[in-house]
Amino acid sequence: MxxxxxxxxxxxxxxxxxxxxxxxxxxxxxxxxxQEIADAVGDSLELARIAQKNRDADIIxxxxxxxxxxxxxxxxxxxxxxxxxxTAKCPMALMCPREIVAEAKRMHNGVPxxxxxxxxxxxxxxxxxxxxxxxxxxxxxxxxxxxxxxxPDKNLGLYVEKMTGIKVIxxxxxxxxxxxxxxxxxxxxxxxxxxxxxxxxxxxECTPEVQEVADFIGSTSQMxxxxxxxxxxxxxxxxxxxxxxxxxxxxxxxxxxPALSKAxxxxxxxxxxxxxxxxxxxxxxxxxxxxxxxxxxxxxxxxERMFELSEKGKVRG
Ligand code: 13P
Ligand code: SF4
Numbered sequence: 001m002x003x004x005x006x007x008x009x010x011x012x013x014x015x016x017x018x019x020x021x022x023x024x025x026x027x028x029x030x031x032x033x034x035q036e037i038a039d040a041v042g043d044s045l046e047l048a049r050i051a052q053k054n055r056d057a058d059i060i061x062x063x064x065x066x067x068x069x070x071x072x073x074x075x076x077x078x079x080x081x082x083x084x085x086x087t088a089k090c091p092m093a094l095m096c097p098r099e100i101v102a103e104a105k106r107m108h109n110g111v112p113x114x115x116x117x118x119x120x121x122x123x124x125x126x127x128x129x130x131x132x133x134x135x136x137x138x139x140x141x142x143x144x145x146x147x148x149x150x151x152p153d154k155n156l157g158l159y160v161e162k163m164t165g166i167k168v169i170x171x172x173x174x175x176x177x178x179x180x181x182x183x184x185x186x187x188x189x190x191x192x193x194x195x196x197x198x199x200x201x202x203x204x205e206c207t208p209e210v211q212e213v214a215d216f217i218g219s220t221s222q223m224x225x226x227x228x229x230x231x232x233x234x235x236x237x238x239x240x241x242x243x244x245x246x247x248x249x250x251x252x253x254x255x256x257x258p259a260l261s262k263a264x265x266x267x268x269x270x271x272x273x274x275x276x277x278x279x280x281x282x283x284x285x286x287x288x289x290x291x292x293x294x295x296x297x298x299x300x301x302x303x304e305r306m307f308e309l310s311e312k313g314k315v316r317g
Contacts, residue, residue, distance in 0.1 A: 002033055009273045010037045016280035023057035024276065025050060025072065027064035028220040029242035029268040032249060034063050034276065041246065043221035044068055044117045045132040051075050052307065061279055062289070063271045065090040070121045071303060073289040074296045081289040084275035088267050093118045095175040096152035101126035104149050104171040111169065113149045114140055115302070116156060118177075121291045124299035130306045133204050134219035137163035142309045151175055159204040159211060179265045180205035183238050187260050188213045191236045195257060201226065202238030202259070214238060227251060240265045 002010060014037060017024060025047050026038035035041045040050045051060065051072035060081045062069035066089045073081040096119050105113060105126065115127035116136070124130060131139035133156060140148055140160050147167035150157040152175030157168040183206050192200065201223045202214040211217050216226050220243045227235050228251050237244050238259040247256040279287050291299070 002036070006033050006273065009033075009277060013037050013273060013277055013280065016277065020280055021056075021058040022061055022280060023054055023059070024061045024063065025068075027068060027242075027268065028224070028246055029240045029265055030063050030271060031242065031269065032245045033273050034271060035242075035246055035249070037273070037276075038063065043132065043134055043219045044071075045134040045219065046221055048072070048075065048117065048132070048303065049307070054079075059283070061276060063276060064088070065093075065265075065267050067093045067118055067120055069289045070291055070299075071117060073291050074121060074300050074303060077293075077296060080283070082279045082283065082287045083289060084271040084279055084287070086286050088270040090118050090177075090267060092152055092175055092177045093120050093123075095172055096120075096123050098122040098126055100172050101149070101151065104151075104169070108147075108149055108169060111147055111149050112143045112145055113171075114143060115151060116153050117303075119152060121295050121299040124302050125295055127299075127302040128305065129309060130303050132219060132306075134222055135306070135310055136160045136204070139306060139309055140164050140166055140168075153177060153205055155180070155207055155211075156204045158208050159217065162208075177205045179240050179263050181207060182263050183207070183210045183260055185209050185213050188236070188238065191257065191259055195234060195236060198234040198236045198255075198257065199227075199230065199232045200236045200238065200259070206238055210238065224251075227254060227256070239263070240268065242268065 024038045026034050026041045048071050052075045062072050063084050069083045112128045117130050117132045137160050141164050149171050150168045151171035154170045154175050157170050161168040200214045201216040204217050234255040236257050236259050241258050244256045244258045
C-alpha cells in the first residue's frame, strides 16, 4: 500500500476509472503502484484472454508495451484501447517485420508459421497461429508437422524444439529480448551459492545455457503460480524484476530474489501512474491504439486460432 502523492494519484485514477467505465490491464512487469490499481495483472496469454472476454468496459487502458495493447485492440474492435505511453515498444517485436516472415514463407513453402505474441499486428497477418511463452510448445505440437517457422525469439524457439522434438526454423535468424539475454549461467551459479535452499525459475526467453541450469522454466504467470503453489519457500527469479515485485507483494511468507537486479525492461517501465491519469482525463488521440481494419481482421484469425487450439486440450498456462 502506497502513501502520500502516489496514494492520491492512485485514488484519483480509481475515481476516473469508475467515471469513464474503463478497464485497466497491466503486465507483470509494470511497477507496483500500477499493478495495485489495475483490474487485472498477468502474463501475455492471460491479458489477451481477459481482453477477449471483456464486454462491459467502454475503454481499455493497457499498461505494458505496444504489441500487447495491439492484441487487445484487435480482439475488441468496438472499444477504444489506450496506452499510457505510445513510445513503450518491445524491441524484440520490432526485429520481426512482416516482410521477413513473408520471405521465410516463400523459402519454406507449406511450413506452418507460429509467431510469438511479441510481434506487431502487421507480422501477425502472416502467421497461421500465435503463441505466448505460456503455451508455445503446446501450440507448435497442435499445429502439426515435423517443422515450423517460428519467431521472433530464438531462445523460445530453441525451448520449443527441445520440448517437442519438432524442428524450429527461426525467423529472423537471431531475434532476442535484450533483458532476458542479460542472464548468464554464472549469475545463476552465484545466486545458488548464496541461497543453496532456493528454487531457480527462469523465463524461456533466457538463453538455453541459462534454461539448462534452472529448476523451472515458464511464462511470468506460470512462475508466479508455481511459486505460490510450491512447497518451497525461497525462489531465485530469472526474469524482469517487476515480477519479483508482484510476488513479494502478493505471495506472503515466501522469499523472492531477483537473479539479476539490473534485468529491467526500460520499455515496460515507461508507463507511470501520471500517464495513466492523463489518458483517463484527456484520452489523447496519440495514445489510442489504431490497427487498420484489414490488418486487424487477418491478425485476429491467428490469435483466435491460438485460443481454439489451447481450448482443445489442457493449456500449460
Ligand atoms: P509473458 O507472457 O511470460 O508475461 O512474457 C512477456 C514478455 O514480454 C516477456 O519478456
Ligand atoms: Fe520485449 Fe523483452 Fe521487454 Fe518483454 S522484457 S517487453 S520481450 S523487451
